[in-house]
Amino acid sequence: MKILTSTGSIFGAIEEIVERATKHIHIVSPYIQLEKKDGQWSRLMDSLIEQNKDLQIVFITRKPDDKSAEKRLTKTQAIRDKLYDYSDEIWLVPNLHAKCYYNGDRALTTSMNLYYHSLKDNFEIGVDFEGEDDLPNLELIDKYISVLVRNGEEIRAIDNGKQAIELQFKQEGEHFTVYAENQEELGFCIVCKKKIALDAIETHVIRCKDCWKDKRRGFVKGNYCHICGAEVSISTNKPACRSCYRQLKPIRLKINKTEV
Numbered sequence: 001m002k003i004l005t006s007t008g009s010i011f012g013a014i015e016e017i018v019e020r021a022t023k024h025i026h027i028v029s030p031y032i033q034l035e036k037k038d039g040q041w042s043r044l045m046d047s048l049i050e051q052n053k054d055l056q057i058v059f060i061t062r063k064p065d066d067k068s069a070e071k072r073l074t075k076t077q078a079i080r081d082k083l084y085d086y087s088d089e090i091w092l093v094p095n096l097h098a099k100c101y102y103n104g105d106r107a108l109t110t111s112m113n114l115y116y117h118s119l120k121d122n123f124e125i126g127v128d129f130e131g132e133d134d135l136p137n138l139e140l141i142d143k144y145i146s147v148l149v150r151n152g153e154e155i156r157a158i159d160n161g162k163q164a165i166e167l168q169f170k171q172e173g174e175h176f177t178v179y180a181e182n183q184e185e186l187g188f189c190i191v192c193k194k195k196i197a198l199d200a201i202e203t204h205v206i207r208c209k210d211c212w213k214d215k216r217r218g219f220v221k222g223n224y225c226h227i228c229g230a231e232v233s234i235s236t237n238k239p240a241c242r243s244c245y246r247q248l249k250p251i252r253l254k255i256n257k258t259e260v
Contacts, residue, residue: 001137002128004110010126011040011119013108014101018047023104024055026145029114030062030096034082037116048086049237054252059083060148063092080155085237091152098148100141106130107141165228167247178251180228188229190222190239198227206239 004010018025025048036042051057061083064075076092083090101108110126112118129137165180178198180186187198189208199205206226222234227244238245 001134002130004108004126004128007112007119007122007124010108010110010112010124011044013126013128014112014114015040015044015047017101017103017106017108018044018051020106021051021055021103025051025057026060026100026102027058027114028060028096028098028100028102028145028148030099031113031115032059032061032079032083033115033117034086035116041116041119045086052086052238056089057087058089058091058149059087060091060093060096060145060152062096063094063153065094076155081233084233084242085235090155091149092155093148093152096148098144100145102138102141102145104142105138107138109141165244167227167244167251169251178227178248183228185229186227188224188226190224190226190234190236191220193224193229206236 004013034045034048036045048057061079064072064079066072066075079092080090099110099112099114101110101114107129108126109129110124112122112124112126118124129141165183165186167178167180169176169178171177178186185195187196188194189196189211190206191211192208194208194210196208197205207220207222220236222236222239223231225232225234225241225244226239227248228241230241230244232241234241240248
């Protein structure tokens, strides 16, 4: 256990927890800001995106408590849109005030929100848990996060009444095919939903030729899941809806192990 008394050291611990994670990442923060700012902050955002390709990332944040149902819905949608590219699960917890960053092997409990203003302007303090001596504390933190989830409400990425597809894969020689028994056609342009070849393993080719005419590279927003075609806010960082994306991770791991 280590006491961290500078905001810089606390943010450094958060960076290490994200970058060195091998199991999962849980981020508990009532207020979250993920827009890219200066180099240090942007580096953390890039690390989250990179880790989310292979690890489960879960955000637990504060549930909007506005009296107006319309305002609560608007804020909930804003939270979902803000965090979707960085995470598999987003949970809203009423009256959340705790802040914790946990990757299964190391945890930081702190006063610091994952918010740029906290890094630049606030005086923060934190307690860093890591190693064999801290195993009982890490277990307590794991249980506490489970309590938050039980008391929270998960934000759904899509709710269109459509049955989620069940992805599977088969191998023929060195070629792998991803398919779904409950949906015949897979593979769609994320911008216009035109049918294209499914790129489920690497997800590099996710726009049709017409939507490539603008020559835009890097981050591009879309409206359709590349895998199943469901209408949902999407991007080149995460071109699949929540259901498809969750199923792709274990499939990719199985394929990688098969290739090795």
